[in-house]
Amino acid sequence: MPKRPRMPTSADVAARAGVSRTTVSFVLNRRPGAQISQATRERVLAAARDLGYRPHPAARHLAGGPTSLVSLVLRRTPDQVGGDAFLAETVRGLSLGLGADGYRIVIDPIAPNDGAMRDLVRTQHLDGIILSGPRFDDVGLEGLVDDGFPIVVQGSLPGAPVPSVDVDNTAGAHSAVRHLVAQGRRRIAFVANGPMDYTVARLRRDGYRIALAETGMLADDTLVADAAFDAASGRRAIDEILSRGTPFDAVFVASDVVAFGVIGGLVAAGRRVPDDVAIAGFDDIPLAAYLDPPLTTVRVPAFDLGLAAGRTLLDVIAGRRVPARTLLPTELIVRGSSGAGTGPP
């Protein structure tokens, strides 16, 4: 195994520029208040460029600097596969948002309510955390927060004193339900994406409720059911609603994956979609367009979400003020299932 050549160090740069190592450090880190002449500065920069100099992250960290490491904490149980469909996209966005400043992403799957998060911060060396997929009852968060440790929640956790970046779940749900109303539907059922422990489930339900209230429609609890992120639970939910006997002509399902189960249940019960029952989902998973009929849904900008989360975390780390909540807009994608009839693509 041929030894790879040694990387140039700041001493090499200093030698080449004919200055001290200290000066190199000052120039490269743009140290405020440092007295460096323009000529010297340029010599240093040129030398660094010529040598292809890159500061050694470990050495920098050891000397009291940042780690250049940010952890993406995946706080999910294996069943939440639906939300993970976008993981790759989100990571791409994150990588772009953080990579510019030389940050790298380490990924740490930690089951919900596993106390390992404190440990992560203490023992691993991190500059910040992006926490994905939190729940209302998430523990171990407060401790970190009042340490002042930089955290950004991807997803929402209202009330927690942590900046969060999320899609505007409530507005998205709202737009979907309003769309169903606009199609002339009057009795609109609701199937949640997950248990109400999950913030994202509550927020989407809020959107549904607001839309009903706005349009002066009756909120009927017998038309509401929970699910558990997967299609099977959607099937159970719609079966339950059907069994209650309350008539309805539309269902807003707060997750495309769950909607698969809902549609299956409706078809099995002899209801036609969208003629008898219009459907709108949420997420715009890649397969949504290939359901029969194609699913009207709310698009979630996964890439942008990652990008925004990354940038926000950078701001927090740098001590800049950040908004408590960043809400990215969703986009209603109208397809056949809501009866608006654009047909298959």
Added chain:
Amino acid sequence: MPKRPRMPTSADVAARAGVSRTTVSFVLNRRPGAQISQATRERVLAAARDLGYRPHPAARHLAGGPTSLVSLVLRRTPDQVGGDAFLAETVRGLSLGLGADGYRIVIDPIAPNDGAMRDLVRTQHLDGIILSGPRFDDVGLEGLVDDGFPIVVQGSLPGAPVPSVDVDNTAGAHSAVRHLVAQGRRRIAFVANGPMDYTVARLRRDGYRIALAETGMLADDTLVADAAFDAASGRRAIDEILSRGTPFDAVFVASDVVAFGVIGGLVAAGRRVPDDVAIAGFDDIPLAAYLDPPLTTVRVPAFDLGLAAGRTLLDVIAGRRVPARTLLPTELIVRGSSGAGTGPP
């Protein structure tokens, strides 16, 4: 912001055990050939335990040790969303496989044929790489390989001198096609998952061919078409096959996502599934069971794949011999679409 208490260092351990720092290092790293009495060893270990001592990774790295960092290189274009459905699971497995030895996973999305991989190795400080989703024409790989840099490919790249961990794509495809034959189908079409640049596309096609040859059935090129990892391309593929006019009574689609498009095309053409045309897919995505009819498919053990890849990389890093290819078994999941009729779950 209250300063977090300093972590204990090896000097603290040494002081508490009444020995020198060197001795602590020898004991903790089990230095071969070091002369340490049993009593001293135990004192050191006890002190380390009491203090909750953890070696500082950056310092260790700086002193010439390993980085304890492994990069998961996602070498995919955004369109390959299908395969990414399993990313979270794979990462969980990886994390478990590597975490035991204190390794952490940094994630680096790098588009195919982007030369950035060399840079990654030179400039970032890594102990190894797990390369996910390679293609036949992947560049920048050879350079790394004959550096002797530890790499494990997750996915297959036959011919490349790199250990790989993958599901047995060929055997999986083979089992699916044999199953279709066992259902009495005689003219079986094939829709690939992706372009033949991708190793995984070729391997699955191989399985199809072998199964046909074994059962003495005719391989007919007019019954074969490529796709591009998404449902839309599946639709195009089946439309093309239909347009050729060659009769067929089954289709093996090398990806569940693509199969969605294929089924859509068949239904649009008035063919009934599975009565007129039986279908089998590959991957067992969570929604496969909720297609109408439920999709017969080949299950991919995503978690185990990550686990195996992680372990293999550890072996490579440690200089142990590893098999050139590790192939994990798949499992045929029989549902309604292949005409074997177990019905919806």
Added chain:
DNA sequence: TCGCGTTAGTGACGCGTGTTACCTCACGCG
């Protein structure tokens, strides 16, 4: 000439670890 402030830099230390070379005993043996 002296005193003083400003500009443009530098020398040396510390971060926590691995490691090499060395040191000090006690002991056995000729």
Added chain:
DNA sequence: CGCGTGAGGTAACACGCGTCACTAACGCGA
């Protein structure tokens, strides 16, 4: 008694960087 020898350990350096305290040169007014 002299001397090797091995067991059990230690002092000190290197890794690459950030940073504090300090200085050399220079200008300028008195």
